Amino acid sequence: MTVAQAAGKSGALEKYEAVIGIEIHCQLKTVSKMFCGCSTDIDGAAPNSHCCPVCLGLPGVLPTINKAAVEFVIATGFAIEATVASTTRWDRKNYFYPDLPKGYQISQYQLPLAANGRLTFDTSDGPFTVRVNRAHLEEDTGRLIHQDLDGRRVSLIDFNRSGMPLMEIVTEPNIRTAEQARRYAEELRLLMRTIGASDAEMENGQMRVEANVSIRPIGREAFGTRVEVKNMNSMRAVERAIAFEIERQAVAIDAGESIHMETRGWDEGSQSTYHMRPKEEENDYRYFPEPDLPPLLTTPEWLAEIKARLPELPATRRTRYREAYGLSAYDAGVLVNDAAATALFEGALAAGAGVPAKLLANWVTGEYMRLAKGEGSGGSTDPAELAALVKLVAAGAISGTNAKEIFAEHFASGAKVAAIVESRGFRQISDAGALGAAIDTVLAANPAAVADYRAGTLAAIGFLVGQVMKATRGQANAAMVQTALRERLDKV
Amino acid sequence: MANLSRADVEHVAHLARLGLTEEELARLEGQLNHILDQYTILTTLDTEHIPPTAQTIELANILREDVVQPSLTADEALANAPERSGGHLVVPAILGGGEGGA
Ligand SMILES: [Zn+2]
Secondary structure (H helix, E strand, O other): OOHHHHHHHHOHHHOEEEEEEEEEEEEOOOOEOOOOOOEOOOOOOOOOOOEOOOOOOOOOOOOOEEHHHHHHHHHHHHHOOOEEOOEEOOEEEEOOOOOOOOOEEEEOOOOOOEEEEEEEEEEOOEEEEEEEEEEEEEEOOOEEEEEEEOOEEEEEEEHHHOOOEEEEEEEOOOEOOHHHHHHHHHHHHHHHHHHOOOOOOOOOOOEEEEEEEEEEEOOOOOOOOOEEEEEEOOHHHHHHHHHHHHHHHHHHHHOOOOOOOEEEEEEOOOOEEEEEEEOOOHHHHOOEEOOOOOOEEOOHHHHHHHHHHOOOOHHHHHHHHHHHHOOOHHHHHHHHHOHHHHHHHHHHHHHOOOOOHHHHHHHHHHHHHHHHOOOOOOOOOOHHHHHHHHHHHHOOOOOHHHHHHHHHHHHHHOOOHHHHHHHOOOOOEOOHHHHHHHHHHHHHHOHHHHHHHHOOOOOHHHHHHHHHHHHOOOOEOHHHHHHHHHHHHHOO | OOOOOHHHHHHHHHHOOOOOOHHHHHHHHHHHHHHHHHHHOHHHOOOOOOOOOOOOOOOOOOEEOOOOOOOEOHHHHOOOOOOEEOOEEEEEOOOOOOOOOO
């Protein structure tokens, strides 16, 4: 029996409330490192090939601040409605570990670039707002590989990652469920990508999520002992690890055990957390102001310039999609979560004047996303072609089934919609003679609908149009069918 | 009066990764307390109207543009390494401790 099952059975979760705070590190999308000019293009690079005296921590070197990294943190600050500091500075966080060549990490402790922000997103329980304590800048460490070399236990060091710019974003502990924690991380990832601050891929460490989890009896104010959870390499892992940790603590407390302040890792294989090390006290890091870097004063002009450069943010975009185009909250969320889908939607709206937005959105979230996510898809969609196709569907000129075939072919081959319509014989029947024959057949076969229409139930014409479209396998021009039907029905 | 205990001195020595003998610990306990006593003189001054200072140089806003500059070659970067293997620097394994990944 897993701990989760045990907790479920003991009902421990009904007695306790979880208190969760999240710390997220994002690698910023600069081309050079935080305090030196080394390239950040280190993916797949030979070890120690992207290093200089500064990021190797050699004696006597001086750091210089990368302006773009500062601007990304300020932009993030604005995006989460935080207060951006007018004066900020750097501090040294001191500890010894082989991945940190200087023996200290340059970080921000007392005066972070941004503080007191918030981020609101939807959950299965409705909207939820996470309060953000701070967003600050720091430098990344090198990478260690622990292994045996000639029978000795050694660590191999690659300093390519040393000095990469990192933004750390810390929430207040106002998160209460594992789902809220996952949704917060997802919304922040979307925000990072939208403002271009980070690619925020969890799989390759561009975004690292850590959670501080404690529980307390429902109704009690005081916090319990918190445990730090690390090594969550996907959004799913974030939710599962936190849920596991809440249950583990509940079961332990119910069994009369005490919770220790420690760092635990998430193990994907066993779907559980394990003890990594005792948590260091904050003052053991002996923070003090970095003497090698002067303070940074942010002028109102500079801040205004950064704010003006912000693109439309996800929350604003979702609201606009709902209000301007009548999309459901769900559809707006699905569209905005996917950058390619958003670009296709916006592109098609721009390319196809008068294309019905709601129908277009259905096509993007439906057919497009289905094909784009398919195994080894590799296809693409031209926004203008999708707009043309949706207009044909809206006009009733092509049946839904035919339209899906056309779209699939366009997606695979890139062929123009008009060309596919032509070559596959999905051409609209706009020839009055050919249409006339189909219409006459339908009228003869549906005397009741004809009588209804003539008796004043004008809506009956919709049924008849549908029957003609069916008879012509969706290839008739719906507008022409309607006109031709009226001509015949109105003529007594 | 400062009252740094022997345990405090041992803790600070551990954080600095200094291996100290009993004799050194005893001597440093006295010396560190003496230094702290000197600093307590400062607390008698009225600093009410003096803004906190973290820097003594009168500089601010020294930024560089986000431009790539050449790095060292891996060979140069490892020139002073006591041991290397496959382009990596080799050190004795240290498990636990440290922050790892910032
Ligand atoms: Zn460098």
